[in-house]
Amino acid sequence: MHSRTVRSHTVTYSPAYTIVPTYECFNHCSYCNFRTDPGQSPWLRLADARSLLQQLRNAPEPVIEILVLSGEVHPKSARRQAWFEHIYQLCELALEQGFLPHTNVGPLSYEEMRQLKQVNVSMGLMLEQMAPELHQTVHQQAPSKSPELRLEQLRWAGELQIPFTTGLLLGIGETSDDWRKSLQTIADQQAKFGHIQEVILQPYSPGQQEDWFGSAFDLQQLPAVVALARAILPDTIVIQIPPNLIDQPALLVACLEAGARDLGGIGPHDEVNPDYPHPTIERLAAQLHPQGWQLKPRLPVYSQYQSWLPSQLQQQIKLIVKNSFQVL
Ligand SMILES: O=c1nc2n(C[C@H](O)[C@H](O)[C@H](O)CO)c3cc(O)ccc3cc-2c(=O)[nH]1
Protein backbone atom coordinates (compact mmCIF):
# COMPACT_ATOMS: atom_id res chain seq x y z
CA MET A 1 0.00 0.00 0.00
CA HIS A 2 1.20 3.46 -0.79
CA SER A 3 2.09 5.32 2.37
CA ARG A 4 3.30 8.80 3.08
CA THR A 5 4.32 10.57 6.23
CA VAL A 6 1.51 12.83 7.43
CA ARG A 7 2.88 15.77 9.32
CA SER A 8 0.71 16.65 12.29
CA HIS A 9 1.43 19.48 14.69
CA THR A 10 -0.73 20.65 17.55
CA VAL A 11 -2.16 24.12 18.06
CA THR A 12 -4.07 24.82 21.26
CA TYR A 13 -6.97 27.09 22.27
CA SER A 14 -8.83 27.74 25.50
CA PRO A 15 -12.62 27.17 25.46
CA ALA A 16 -13.50 30.52 27.04
CA TYR A 17 -16.23 32.99 27.83
CA THR A 18 -15.53 36.66 28.64
CA ILE A 19 -17.34 38.46 31.43
CA VAL A 20 -17.04 42.21 31.81
CA PRO A 21 -17.36 43.66 35.35
CA THR A 22 -17.67 47.13 33.80
CA TYR A 23 -16.93 48.90 30.53
CA GLU A 24 -16.24 52.18 32.33
CA CYS A 25 -12.61 53.24 32.07
CA PHE A 26 -10.67 56.32 33.14
CA ASN A 27 -8.19 55.80 30.27
CA HIS A 28 -8.84 56.80 26.67
CA CYS A 29 -6.72 54.52 24.45
CA SER A 30 -7.53 55.84 20.99
CA TYR A 31 -7.83 52.33 19.54
CA CYS A 32 -10.32 51.12 22.17
CA ASN A 33 -13.77 49.84 21.13
CA PHE A 34 -14.65 48.72 24.62
CA ARG A 35 -14.65 51.64 27.03
CA THR A 36 -17.38 54.02 28.20
CA ASP A 37 -16.91 57.13 30.34
CA PRO A 38 -16.75 56.66 34.13
CA GLY A 39 -20.23 56.23 35.55
CA GLN A 40 -21.71 55.41 32.12
CA SER A 41 -21.64 51.62 32.34
CA PRO A 42 -23.67 49.84 35.02
CA TRP A 43 -21.53 47.18 36.71
CA LEU A 44 -22.40 43.56 35.99
CA ARG A 45 -24.64 42.50 38.89
CA LEU A 46 -23.61 39.39 40.79
CA ALA A 47 -27.07 37.89 40.38
CA ASP A 48 -26.89 38.40 36.61
CA ALA A 49 -23.39 36.95 36.49
CA ARG A 50 -24.60 33.92 38.44
CA SER A 51 -27.43 33.15 36.03
CA LEU A 52 -25.15 33.76 33.05
CA LEU A 53 -22.60 31.29 34.42
CA GLN A 54 -25.33 28.77 35.24
CA GLN A 55 -26.48 28.91 31.61
CA LEU A 56 -22.90 28.48 30.44
CA ARG A 57 -22.66 25.17 32.29
CA ASN A 58 -25.14 23.76 29.79
CA ALA A 59 -23.78 25.54 26.71
CA PRO A 60 -23.51 23.39 23.57
CA GLU A 61 -19.80 24.27 23.36
CA PRO A 62 -18.19 23.41 26.71
CA VAL A 63 -16.49 26.35 28.46
CA ILE A 64 -13.57 26.05 30.89
CA GLU A 65 -12.02 29.54 31.20
CA ILE A 66 -13.81 32.66 32.36
CA LEU A 67 -11.82 35.64 31.09
CA VAL A 68 -12.57 38.57 33.42
CA LEU A 69 -11.83 41.65 31.31
CA SER A 70 -12.62 45.14 32.60
CA GLY A 71 -12.44 48.85 32.13
CA GLU A 72 -10.52 50.55 34.94
CA VAL A 73 -11.40 52.72 37.93
CA HIS A 74 -8.57 55.11 38.84
CA PRO A 75 -6.29 53.75 41.62
CA LYS A 76 -6.92 56.90 43.69
CA SER A 77 -10.69 56.98 43.13
CA ALA A 78 -13.00 56.48 46.12
CA ARG A 79 -14.70 53.78 44.01
CA ARG A 80 -11.53 51.72 43.47
CA GLN A 81 -12.07 49.43 46.48
CA ALA A 82 -15.65 48.61 45.43
CA TRP A 83 -14.47 47.96 41.85
CA PHE A 84 -11.78 45.59 43.08
CA GLU A 85 -14.10 43.72 45.45
CA HIS A 86 -16.60 43.35 42.64
CA ILE A 87 -13.97 41.72 40.43
CA TYR A 88 -12.88 39.44 43.28
CA GLN A 89 -16.47 38.33 43.84
CA LEU A 90 -16.99 37.61 40.14
CA CYS A 91 -13.91 35.35 40.19
CA GLU A 92 -15.25 33.54 43.28
CA LEU A 93 -18.57 33.07 41.53
CA ALA A 94 -16.90 31.66 38.42
CA LEU A 95 -15.02 29.16 40.60
CA GLU A 96 -18.19 28.23 42.48
CA GLN A 97 -19.88 27.48 39.17
CA GLY A 98 -17.06 25.18 38.12
CA PHE A 99 -14.99 27.42 35.83
CA LEU A 100 -11.36 28.59 35.92
CA PRO A 101 -10.95 32.40 36.08
CA HIS A 102 -8.24 34.39 34.28
CA THR A 103 -8.31 38.11 35.07
CA ASN A 104 -7.02 41.01 32.95
CA VAL A 105 -8.39 44.26 34.38
CA GLY A 106 -5.43 46.59 33.86
CA PRO A 107 -2.62 47.46 36.30
CA LEU A 108 -3.16 46.43 39.92
CA SER A 109 -1.49 47.33 43.21
CA TYR A 110 0.81 44.65 44.62
CA GLU A 111 -1.76 43.89 47.29
CA GLU A 112 -4.63 43.64 44.76
CA MET A 113 -2.56 41.26 42.67
CA ARG A 114 -1.69 39.16 45.69
CA GLN A 115 -5.36 38.83 46.59
CA LEU A 116 -6.53 38.01 43.07
CA LYS A 117 -4.00 35.18 42.94
CA GLN A 118 -6.25 33.34 45.42
CA VAL A 119 -9.11 33.17 42.89
CA ASN A 120 -7.35 33.01 39.50
CA VAL A 121 -5.47 30.16 37.84
CA SER A 122 -3.58 32.71 35.73
CA MET A 123 -3.70 36.43 35.04
CA GLY A 124 -2.86 38.76 32.17
CA LEU A 125 -1.83 42.24 31.14
CA MET A 126 -0.65 43.30 27.71
CA LEU A 127 2.67 45.13 27.68
CA GLU A 128 1.33 46.72 24.42
CA GLN A 129 4.67 48.32 23.41
CA MET A 130 7.66 49.61 25.37
CA ALA A 131 7.91 52.67 23.05
CA PRO A 132 7.59 55.83 25.22
CA GLU A 133 6.59 57.93 22.17
CA LEU A 134 3.11 56.40 22.22
CA HIS A 135 2.41 58.58 25.26
CA GLN A 136 2.15 61.49 22.83
CA THR A 137 -0.18 59.63 20.45
CA VAL A 138 -2.58 56.70 21.08
CA HIS A 139 -1.86 56.62 24.83
CA GLN A 140 -1.89 60.36 25.40
CA GLN A 141 -4.91 60.02 27.66
CA ALA A 142 -4.10 56.57 29.03
CA PRO A 143 -1.94 56.73 32.16
CA SER A 144 -2.41 52.96 32.62
CA LYS A 145 -0.39 52.33 29.47
CA SER A 146 2.88 53.66 30.87
CA PRO A 147 5.55 51.11 29.85
CA GLU A 148 7.27 51.33 33.26
CA LEU A 149 3.99 50.68 35.07
CA ARG A 150 3.26 47.62 32.87
CA LEU A 151 6.77 46.29 33.28
CA GLU A 152 6.40 46.59 37.06
CA GLN A 153 3.24 44.47 36.76
CA LEU A 154 5.19 41.72 34.99
CA ARG A 155 7.77 41.87 37.76
CA TRP A 156 5.22 41.71 40.56
CA ALA A 157 3.41 38.79 38.91
CA GLY A 158 6.80 37.05 38.79
CA GLU A 159 7.54 37.75 42.45
CA LEU A 160 4.08 36.48 43.41
CA GLN A 161 4.44 33.37 41.19
CA ILE A 162 1.33 34.09 39.15
CA PRO A 163 1.22 32.25 35.77
CA PHE A 164 0.98 35.15 33.38
CA THR A 165 -0.13 36.14 29.86
CA THR A 166 1.22 39.27 28.26
CA GLY A 167 1.65 40.51 24.73
CA LEU A 168 2.18 43.20 22.14
CA LEU A 169 -0.44 45.29 20.38
CA LEU A 170 0.86 45.73 16.81
CA GLY A 171 0.23 48.64 14.48
CA ILE A 172 -0.35 51.50 16.93
CA GLY A 173 2.51 53.69 15.68
CA GLU A 174 5.52 51.68 16.83
CA THR A 175 8.58 50.70 14.74
CA SER A 176 10.00 47.23 14.15
CA ASP A 177 12.81 48.17 16.51
CA ASP A 178 10.17 48.71 19.19
CA TRP A 179 8.94 45.13 18.61
CA ARG A 180 12.46 43.88 19.31
CA LYS A 181 12.76 45.98 22.48
CA SER A 182 9.34 44.97 23.79
CA LEU A 183 10.01 41.27 23.12
CA GLN A 184 13.46 41.47 24.71
CA THR A 185 11.90 43.08 27.80
CA ILE A 186 9.52 40.12 28.13
CA ALA A 187 12.39 37.65 27.59
CA ASP A 188 14.36 39.37 30.38
CA GLN A 189 11.44 39.02 32.82
CA GLN A 190 11.10 35.36 31.89
CA ALA A 191 14.80 34.80 32.61
CA LYS A 192 14.24 36.24 36.12
CA PHE A 193 10.94 34.61 37.12
CA GLY A 194 9.86 32.02 34.52
CA HIS A 195 6.17 32.91 35.00
CA ILE A 196 5.16 33.98 31.49
CA GLN A 197 3.22 31.16 29.90
CA GLU A 198 2.24 32.93 26.71
CA VAL A 199 2.74 36.08 24.66
CA ILE A 200 -0.11 37.37 22.49
CA LEU A 201 0.73 39.08 19.19
CA GLN A 202 -2.38 41.17 18.70
CA PRO A 203 -2.83 43.02 15.41
CA TYR A 204 -4.62 46.34 15.91
CA SER A 205 -7.98 45.99 14.18
CA PRO A 206 -10.20 49.05 13.76
CA GLY A 207 -13.78 48.85 15.02
CA GLN A 208 -17.01 50.86 15.04
CA GLN A 209 -16.71 52.33 18.56
CA GLU A 210 -13.27 53.91 18.65
CA ASP A 211 -12.19 57.58 18.22
CA TRP A 212 -9.20 56.80 16.07
CA PHE A 213 -10.06 54.65 13.00
CA GLY A 214 -6.36 54.06 12.38
CA SER A 215 -5.45 51.69 9.59
CA ALA A 216 -5.39 48.04 10.54
CA PHE A 217 -2.05 46.36 11.17
CA ASP A 218 -0.85 44.92 7.84
CA LEU A 219 -1.52 41.22 8.43
CA GLN A 220 0.96 40.20 5.72
CA GLN A 221 3.67 41.22 8.21
CA LEU A 222 2.37 39.05 11.03
CA PRO A 223 4.26 35.82 10.14
CA ALA A 224 7.54 37.80 10.23
CA VAL A 225 6.65 39.26 13.64
CA VAL A 226 5.85 35.76 14.90
CA ALA A 227 9.26 34.57 13.62
CA LEU A 228 10.96 37.52 15.35
CA ALA A 229 9.17 36.72 18.60
CA ARG A 230 10.12 33.06 18.29
CA ALA A 231 13.76 34.07 17.85
CA ILE A 232 13.81 36.44 20.84
CA LEU A 233 11.56 34.66 23.38
CA PRO A 234 12.70 31.50 25.18
CA ASP A 235 11.01 28.19 24.30
CA THR A 236 9.14 28.20 27.63
CA ILE A 237 6.84 30.93 26.24
CA VAL A 238 4.04 29.95 23.85
CA ILE A 239 3.14 32.45 21.12
CA GLN A 240 -0.59 33.18 20.83
CA ILE A 241 -2.40 34.75 17.86
CA PRO A 242 -6.11 35.63 17.61
CA PRO A 243 -7.84 33.71 14.77
CA ASN A 244 -10.76 36.14 14.52
CA LEU A 245 -8.41 39.00 13.58
CA ILE A 246 -6.53 36.95 10.98
CA ASP A 247 -9.21 36.51 8.38
CA GLN A 248 -7.23 34.59 5.75
CA PRO A 249 -6.64 30.90 6.52
CA ALA A 250 -3.35 30.93 4.56
CA LEU A 251 -2.02 33.70 6.82
CA LEU A 252 -3.10 31.87 9.94
CA VAL A 253 -1.20 28.80 8.74
CA ALA A 254 1.84 30.98 7.87
CA CYS A 255 1.83 32.28 11.47
CA LEU A 256 1.77 28.68 12.76
CA GLU A 257 4.64 27.75 10.43
CA ALA A 258 6.52 30.75 11.87
CA GLY A 259 6.14 29.43 15.42
CA ALA A 260 2.74 30.41 16.89
CA ARG A 261 1.17 27.48 18.79
CA ASP A 262 -1.94 28.86 20.49
CA LEU A 263 -5.15 30.63 19.41
CA GLY A 264 -6.16 32.06 22.80
CA GLY A 265 -9.61 32.04 24.31
CA ILE A 266 -12.29 31.14 21.81
CA GLY A 267 -15.87 31.89 22.71
CA PRO A 268 -19.05 33.28 21.22
CA HIS A 269 -18.04 36.95 21.44
CA ASP A 270 -14.78 38.94 21.39
CA GLU A 271 -15.46 41.80 23.80
CA VAL A 272 -12.34 43.74 22.76
CA ASN A 273 -12.99 43.46 19.03
CA PRO A 274 -16.76 43.04 18.79
CA ASP A 275 -16.67 43.63 15.02
CA TYR A 276 -14.64 40.44 14.51
CA PRO A 277 -16.58 37.38 15.69
CA HIS A 278 -14.63 34.22 16.46
CA PRO A 279 -14.85 31.37 13.96
CA THR A 280 -16.45 28.20 15.33
CA ILE A 281 -14.10 25.44 16.46
CA GLU A 282 -15.45 23.20 13.68
CA ARG A 283 -14.64 25.77 11.03
CA LEU A 284 -11.17 26.42 12.40
CA ALA A 285 -10.44 22.71 12.64
CA ALA A 286 -11.66 22.22 9.07
CA GLN A 287 -9.31 24.97 7.85
CA LEU A 288 -6.29 23.77 9.80
CA HIS A 289 -6.55 20.00 9.56
CA PRO A 290 -5.81 19.66 5.82
CA GLN A 291 -2.69 21.77 6.41
CA GLY A 292 -1.43 19.31 9.03
CA TRP A 293 -2.57 21.13 12.18
CA GLN A 294 -4.56 19.51 14.98
CA LEU A 295 -6.68 21.83 17.15
CA LYS A 296 -6.62 20.91 20.84
CA PRO A 297 -8.33 22.51 23.87
CA ARG A 298 -6.19 23.51 26.86
CA LEU A 299 -6.66 24.89 30.37
CA PRO A 300 -6.03 28.60 31.15
CA VAL A 301 -3.05 27.46 33.26
CA TYR A 302 -0.27 25.36 31.77
CA SER A 303 0.54 22.18 33.70
CA GLN A 304 4.05 23.20 34.76
CA TYR A 305 2.62 26.11 36.80
CA GLN A 306 -0.13 24.29 38.67
CA SER A 307 2.01 23.73 41.77
CA TRP A 308 2.23 27.54 42.17
CA LEU A 309 -1.51 27.81 42.79
CA PRO A 310 -3.35 27.79 46.14
CA SER A 311 -4.35 24.20 46.95
CA GLN A 312 -8.12 24.86 46.55
CA LEU A 313 -7.48 25.94 42.97
CA GLN A 314 -5.38 22.86 42.33
CA GLN A 315 -8.30 20.74 43.59
CA GLN A 316 -10.72 22.58 41.33
CA ILE A 317 -8.48 21.94 38.33
CA LYS A 318 -8.37 18.20 39.09
CA LEU A 319 -12.15 18.12 39.29
CA ILE A 320 -12.57 19.97 36.00
CA VAL A 321 -10.10 17.77 34.18
CA LYS A 322 -11.96 14.71 35.47
CA ASN A 323 -15.37 16.04 34.48
CA SER A 324 -14.31 17.29 31.06
CA PHE A 325 -12.48 14.17 29.98
CA GLN A 326 -14.49 14.29 26.79
CA VAL A 327 -13.14 17.81 26.06
CA LEU A 328 -9.54 17.67 27.23
O1 LIG B 1 -5.99 34.64 28.18
C1 LIG B 1 -5.94 35.82 27.86
N1 LIG B 1 -6.44 36.17 26.68
C2 LIG B 1 -6.41 37.43 26.27
N2 LIG B 1 -6.93 37.75 25.07
C3 LIG B 1 -7.40 36.70 24.19
C4 LIG B 1 -8.80 36.25 24.51
O2 LIG B 1 -8.60 35.08 25.26
C5 LIG B 1 -9.64 35.94 23.27
O3 LIG B 1 -9.03 36.40 22.10
C6 LIG B 1 -11.03 36.54 23.25
O4 LIG B 1 -10.98 37.94 23.41
C7 LIG B 1 -11.98 35.90 24.21
O5 LIG B 1 -13.29 36.36 24.03
C8 LIG B 1 -6.93 39.03 24.60
C9 LIG B 1 -7.56 39.31 23.40
C10 LIG B 1 -7.57 40.58 22.96
O6 LIG B 1 -8.24 40.90 21.82
C11 LIG B 1 -6.92 41.57 23.68
C12 LIG B 1 -6.28 41.26 24.87
C13 LIG B 1 -6.33 40.02 25.37
C14 LIG B 1 -5.76 39.73 26.61
C15 LIG B 1 -5.83 38.44 27.09
C16 LIG B 1 -5.32 38.06 28.38
O7 LIG B 1 -4.82 38.85 29.15
N3 LIG B 1 -5.39 36.76 28.69
Ligand SMILES: C[C@H]1O[C@@H](n2cnc3c(N)ncnc32)[C@H](O)[C@@H]1O
Ligand atom coordinates in the same frame (compact mmCIF):
# COMPACT_ATOMS: atom_id res chain seq x y z
C1 LIG C 1 -7.23 44.00 26.38
C2 LIG C 1 -6.30 44.34 25.26
O1 LIG C 1 -6.97 44.52 24.05
C3 LIG C 1 -6.11 45.10 23.13
N1 LIG C 1 -6.89 45.96 22.23
C4 LIG C 1 -7.61 47.06 22.58
N2 LIG C 1 -8.19 47.58 21.48
C5 LIG C 1 -7.84 46.83 20.42
C6 LIG C 1 -8.11 46.86 19.02
N3 LIG C 1 -8.90 47.80 18.45
N4 LIG C 1 -7.58 45.91 18.23
C7 LIG C 1 -6.81 44.95 18.76
N5 LIG C 1 -6.53 44.87 20.08
C8 LIG C 1 -7.02 45.79 20.91
C9 LIG C 1 -5.05 45.82 23.96
O2 LIG C 1 -3.84 45.15 23.75
C10 LIG C 1 -5.53 45.63 25.38
O3 LIG C 1 -4.50 45.47 26.32
Ligand code: SF4
Ligand atom coordinates in the same frame (compact mmCIF):
# COMPACT_ATOMS: atom_id res chain seq x y z
S1 SF4 D 1 -7.86 49.48 26.14
FE1 SF4 D 1 -8.28 49.03 28.33
S2 SF4 D 1 -7.27 50.77 29.37
FE2 SF4 D 1 -7.49 51.40 27.23
S3 SF4 D 1 -9.42 52.56 27.19
FE3 SF4 D 1 -9.86 50.43 26.62
S4 SF4 D 1 -10.52 49.48 28.53
FE4 SF4 D 1 -9.42 51.34 29.07
